[in-house]
Amino acid sequence: MKPATFIFALAAGALFGFGLALSTMVKPEVVLAFLTFKDMGLLLVLGGAMAVTFLAYQFAPRLLGKPLAGDKFLVHPSEMSARTLGGAALFGIGWGLCGVCPGPAIAGLGVGNWPLLISLAGLLAGAYVQGRFFGR
Amino acid sequence: MDLFPLGWMHYLAGGLLLGAGMSLLFIGTGFIGGMSTVFTTVWSWFSKAPAFQEERIVASRKWRLVYAAGLVLGAAAWMLTLGESFVTQVPAWQLALGGFIAGFGARLSNGCTAGHGICGMASLQPPSILAVVIFLFTAMLTANLVKAFA
Numbered sequence: 001m002k003p004a005t006f007i008f009a010l011a012a013g014a015l016f017g018f019g020l021a022l023s024t025m026v027k028p029e030v031v032l033a034f035l036t037f038k039d040m041g042l043l044l045v046l047g048g049a050m051a052v053t054f055l056a057y058q059f060a061p062r063l064l065g066k067p068l069a070g071d072k073f074l075v076h077p078s079e080m081s082a083r084t085l086g087g088a089a090l091f092g093i094g095w096g097l098c099g100v101c102p103g104p105a106i107a108g109l110g111v112g113n114w115p116l117l118i119s120l121a122g123l124l125a126g127a128y129v130q131g132r133f134f135g136r
Numbered sequence: 137m138d139l140f141p142l143g144w145m146h147y148l149a150g151g152l153l154l155g156a157g158m159s160l161l162f163i164g165t166g167f168i169g170g171m172s173t174v175f176t177t178v179w180s181w182f183s184k185a186p187a188f189q190e191e192r193i194v195a196s197r198k199w200r201l202v203y204a205a206g207l208v209l210g211a212a213a214w215m216l217t218l219g220e221s222f223v224t225q226v227p228a229w230q231l232a233l234g235g236f237i238a239g240f241g242a243r244l245s246n247g248c249t250a251g252h253g254i255c256g257m258a259s260l261q262p263p264s265i266l267a268v269v270i271f272l273f274t275a276m277l278t279a280n281l282v283k284a285f286a
Contacts, residue, residue, distance in 0.1 A: 001198050008164030009199040013206020014213065016157030016169070021214035023150020024142075028226045035279035040139040041147035046253055048151025049158065053258035056159030067166035076168040078247060078256050078263040085263075085270055087245025088252065091238050092271030096278025098234025099226060101249040102171040102242060105235065106204050110211025112221035118228055122235020123242075127175035128183070130243040135187025 004069030017107040019049070026108035026116075028099030035096055094126070157210075158254060167199065170251025171207075172242035174200040230282070241271075 023045045024030045034042035061073045078084055095101050100108070100119040108116040140147070161169040177197035180188040187193075215221055224231075242248040245267055247256055252271075256264020 009202040010206040012157045012161035013203040014210035017207035017210025019150045019153030021211040044147035045151035049155035049254045052155025053158045070166040073166040080263040087241045088267035088270040090241030092274030093278045094234045094238025096275035098231045107207040107211040110208040111215045118231040119235035122232045123239035126236040126239025127243045130240045131187035132185045
């Protein structure tokens, strides 16, 4: 890995993690309060994140041509399929049960929320079973 | 009804920073910063199963691990400056079972709240937008059922 790639990935992750902590998404209780309609804050988190990312995805390729320290801007097309939609339904069930999604499961460790290690183990186990037995 | 009983500014500011992270990754490296893929890429070091040895998995495993480490550092920086530590009271069985189902589902779907919810929606992809509608629905359903019966 090029040093610049390392630095960009680490800095981007740090901003992401700081944002997750500031928005209190590292507290499953807050996520569950959203999912049970007690606090609509998560919509602002999602909306704010989406708006900024939308601008970057739209304008960076046009203005820069290629990434500052990379070869090309990647695209990651999602496919309209039973896997995508069925997987999303399952993901929601798990998320609604624990209030922890992948980003906060990792970032939460940074604020000392150690029980999230249990969710992290669950996420890793779920990803293993998916890849091992239900990969393409 | 109060939509934001705990205030709203920290939600919006956090969201904007989160987006700034995704954007910095894209502008700097051209990578798309979903998060759940890291759980698949770490297995590429330990398992020879074909799904873990796909080119896109092996090729992205190093930067994804660095990106994940950044997440922990960023959250720790918040705790040391503006915030304080927090330990959840959600029961362990919910954390474990919910994590397992969410991990399986996110990888089957090839995206989570970050991948579909932010990256996919920010690139206006219909499958991602539909995935978000679906997981928000099942998550709300599940959370309300758990609240009613637990």
